[in-house]
Amino acid sequence: MNAMSPTPSKKYDLDFARWVYDNVDGGDRMALCMQCGTCSGSCPIGTQMDHGPRKLFMMIRAGMKEAVLTSNTIWNCVSCYNCVVRCPRQVPVTYILHDLATVAVREGYAQATESDNARFGKAFWWSAAKYGRTDERLVTAKYYFSFGFGEGYKKGMANLPIALGMIKTKRMHLGMPHKCKNTGELSKLLKKAAEMEAKKHG
Amino acid sequence: MSDTTPRSRTILVVGGGIAGVTAAVEAAEAGHDVVLVEKTATLGGRVAQMNRYFPKLCHPTCGLEINYQRIKKSKRISLFTLSSVATIKGGPGAYTVTVKTQPRHVKPNCTACGDCATAAETEVANPFNYGMDKVKAAYLPHTMAFPMRYVVDPIVAGTAEGEKIKAACKVGAIDLDEAESSFEIEVGAIVWATGWRPYPADRLTAYRWAEMPDVITNVEMERLASVDGPTKGRIVRPSDGAEPKRVALIQCAGSRDLNHLAYCSRICCLASMKHAAYVREQYKDATVDVYYIDIRAHDKLESFVQRLKRDPQVRFVKSKPARIEPGPDGNPMVCGENTLTREVYAEPYDLVVLATGMQPSLAEDDRPAIAADFDDYGFVFPEGESIGAGVSTGALDVSMSVQSATAAALKAIRVVSAG
Numbered sequence: 001m002n003a004m005s006p007t008p009s010k011k012y013d014l015d016f017a018r019w020v021y022d023n024v025d026g027g028d029r030m031a032l033c034m035q036c037g038t039c040s041g042s043c044p045i046g047t048q049m050d051h052g053p054r055k056l057f058m059m060i061r062a063g064m065k066e067a068v069l070t071s072n073t074i075w076n077c078v079s080c081y082n083c084v085v086r087c088p089r090q091v092p093v094t095y096i097l098h099d100l101a102t103v104a105v106r107e108g109y110a111q112a113t114e115s116d117n118a119r120f121g122k123a124f125w126w127s128a129a130k131y132g133r134t135d136e137r138l139v140t141a142k143y144y145f146s147f148g149f150g151e152g153y154k155k156g157m158a159n160l161p162i163a164l165g166m167i168k169t170k171r172m173h174l175g176m177p178h179k180c181k182n183t184g185e186l187s188k189l190l191k192k193a194a195e196m197e198a199k200k201h202g
Numbered sequence: 203m204s205d206t207t208p209r210s211r212t213i214l215v216v217g218g219g220i221a222g223v224t225a226a227v228e229a230a231e232a233g234h235d236v237v238l239v240e241k242t243a244t245l246g247g248r249v250a251q252m253n254r255y256f257p258k259l260c261h262p263t264c265g266l267e268i269n270y271q272r273i274k275k276s277k278r279i280s281l282f283t284l285s286s287v288a289t290i291k292g293g294p295g296a297y298t299v300t301v302k303t304q305p306r307h308v309k310p311n312c313t314a315c316g317d318c319a320t321a322a323e324t325e326v327a328n329p330f331n332y333g334m335d336k337v338k339a340a341y342l343p344h345t346m347a348f349p350m351r352y353v354v355d356p357i358v359a360g361t362a363e364g365e366k367i368k369a370a371c372k373v374g375a376i377d378l379d380e381a382e383s384s385f386e387i388e389v390g391a392i393v394w395a396t397g398w399r400p401y402p403a404d405r406l407t408a409y410r411w412a413e414m415p416d417v418i419t420n421v422e423m424e425r426l427a428s429v430d431g432p433t434k435g436r437i438v439r440p441s442d443g444a445e446p447k448r449v450a451l452i453q454c455a456g457s458r459d460l461n462h463l464a465y466c467s468r469i470c471c472l473a474s475m476k477h478a479a480y481v482r483e484q485y486k487d488a489t490v491d492v493y494y495i496d497i498r499a500h501d502k503l504e505s506f507v508q509r510l511k512r513d514p515q516v517r518f519v520k521s522k523p524a525r526i527e528p529g530p531d532g533n534p535m536v537c538g539e540n541t542l543t544r545e546v547y548a549e550p551y552d553l554v555v556l557a558t559g560m561q562p563s564l565a566e567d568d569r570p571a572i573a574a575d576f577d578d579y580g581f582v583f584p585e586g587e588s589i590g591a592g593v594s595t596g597a598l599d600v601s602m603s604v605q606s607a608t609a610a611a612l613k614a615i616r617v618v619s620a621g
Contacts, residue, residue: 034458034495035541036454036495036522036541037522037524037538037539037541038522038523038524038538039524039539040524040538040539040541040544040546041521041522041523041538041539042408042525043546046539046546051544052539052544054539054541055541055544082524086408086461086524086525088454088458088460088462089460090460
C-alpha cells in the first residue's frame with residue numbers, strides 16, 4: 001500500500017499521550033478512558049465544543065498535540081463537573097481540560113492566548129493576585145480592554161445598563177476595590193508558588 | 203497422630219437456583235448425601251424468572267423440569283425451602299451448620315388446588331415479577347414452583363381472613379401457628395450457590411428509573427415478555443399499557459462503572475440482543491436502538507449479535523448515554539454523544555430498558571466468616587474450602603453457571619472424600 005494518509009500535513013507527536021499521562025493534573029486517570037462518551041454527552045455546552053472531552057482524549061492518544069492545544073474544548077469547559085461525577089472510570093475531566101489550557105498558554109499557542117476565556121482568565125487572575133479579591137469592575141474592564149481601546153470601550157458601553165442595574169440593587173459597589181488584609185504576604189506567597197512551578201516544569 | 207474428629211460426607215449446597223440445583227444433583231448422582239437449602243419458597247431462582255435463554259431462545263422451564271425430575275428421583279437430596287444458613291462452626295470435613303427456617307404456613311400435604319388463593323383478599327407485592335404486580339396473600343410462588351406448594355403470607359396470620367383461608371383448604375394444609383424454627387446439621391463441605399441480584403436501578407440517578415415508569419430494567423423486561431408475567435407476555439409500556447413503537451436498550455447500566463459495579467456483568471449484552479428479538483417478534487413496525495460501549499458477545503454467541511445486526515429495524519449506537527430526561531410529552535428522552543459521529547443526541551422513546559448488571563447476593567453482613575472467601579466485589583473466591591457455584595463466583599450465563607456448578611460438586615466431593 002502506498003496511499004497517502006488523509007491529512008499528510010498533520011503533525012503528530014507520538015510522545016504526547018505519555019507526556020500528558022505523566023504531567024497533566026489527572027492525566028494518569030485519563031489513561032483509563034474507555035471512550036464511552038458519557039463526558040461529552042453530559043456536557044451542558046457540549047454542542048459548543050469543537051471536539052468535546054472524549055474525542056479530545058482520543059486525539060491526545062493519537063498524538064495530535066497541536067490540534068489538542070488549539071482546540072476550543074479546553075477553554076469552553078464551565079467546570080460543572082457533570083462529566084466527573086458520571087465518568088465510569090472516574091477520570092477528572094475538568095482538571096485535565098483546565099491543565100491542558102495552562103499548557104497551551106505556556107507553550108504560546110495563539111488560539112489559546114487570544115481566546116475569550118484566556119483573556120478573561122488573565123483579567124480574573126490579575127485582580128485575584130493583586131488584591132486577593134476579584135473586583136467586578138476591574139476584572140471586566142481589564143477583560144474588555146484586552147481587545148484594544150476601541151473594542152473595549154464598545155463592549156463596556158454595551159454592558160453599561162447591566163452595570164447600572166447591579167449598582168442600583170447593590171450587587172456592585174462604588175469606591176475603592178475590595179482587598180484582602182495583607183496583600184504583601186499574598187504576593188510573597190504567589191512568588192514562591194511561581195518559583196516552585198518553574199522548577200517543576202523547568 | 204491420627205485425626206479422630208468424626209468426618210461427615212454430607213455436602214451442603216446453599217442456594218436453589220440453577221447452580222445450586224445442578225451442584226446438588228451432580229453430587230447426589232455421584233453417590234453423596236446432599237442438603238439443599240433455599241432462602242425462598244421454591245427452587246429455580248433467577249432462571250425461573252427468565253422468559254427465554256439466549257442464543258436459542260428456548261424456555262428455561264424445560265431445563266428446570268429435567269433437574270426437578272432428577273431431584274425427585276434422587277433419594278440423597280434433602281431440600282429445605284424458606285431456609286438460610288445462620289451460623290457455621292468447625293472446618294472442612296466436619297462443619298456444624300445452623301439452618302433457620304421461616305414459616306410457610308402451608309404443610310406438605312398441600313395439593314396446590316388454589317382454594318386458599320380464592321379465599322384470600324389481601325394482596326401483596328409479587329417478588330416473582332419484581333413487584334410489577336400483586337398476588338393474593340395465599341399464593342403459589344410461580345407456575346414452575348418446586349415444591350409445588352402454596353405459601354401463605356404471614357401478614358394474614360392471626361386475622362379473620364387467615365381463618366377464612368384456613369377453612370377454605372379441603373385437606374387442612376394451612377398452619378397459621380407455624381413459627382420460625384432452626385436446626386443443626388453436620389456436613390463435610392459447603393457449596394455456595396447464592397447467586398445474584400439485579401443491581402439496584404434507583405442508584406443510577408441520571409437514568410431516572412425510579413421516577414419514570416417507562417424506564418425499566420432488563421429483568422423487568424424478562425417478566426413483561428413472559429406468559430406468566432404481569433402482562434401475560436405482551437411487551438407494553440408500564441405507564442399506559444400502549445404498544446411501544448420505539449424502544450431503547452441501554453447497555454452497561456451500572457456495570458463497568460467504578461461508581462457502581464466495576465466489572466463487566468457479561469450477560470447483559472446478549473440479554474439485550476434477546477430483548478431486541480422479543481420486541482421485533484411482537485411488533486413488526488417497532489424499531490429498537492441499542493446503546494453500547496462495545497458489544498461483548500463471547501465465543502459462539504457472536505452469531506446471535508450478527509443475526510440482530512441484519513435486522514434493519516435494530517440500530518446500534520456506539521455511546522453510553524449520559525442521562526434520560528422527560529421529553530415534552532413525558533416520554534423518556536435518551537441523551538448523550540454518539541462516539542462514532544461526535545453528534546450530541548436527544549432521542550425520544552416509548553420504552554427504555556436498562557441493562558443493569560449482576561451483583562452478588564450476599565451483602566457484606568450476610569457473609570459467612572468461615573468456609574468461604576470473598577473478592578473485592580463480594581463474589582466467592584474459590585480456593586481450598588471456599589467452594590462457589592454459578593454466579594456466586596462471578597457474572598456468568600446459565601450454561602456457564604451449570605459448568606461451574608458441576609465443577610463445584612467435584613470439589614466438594616474431593617473435600618468430603620479426603621482423609
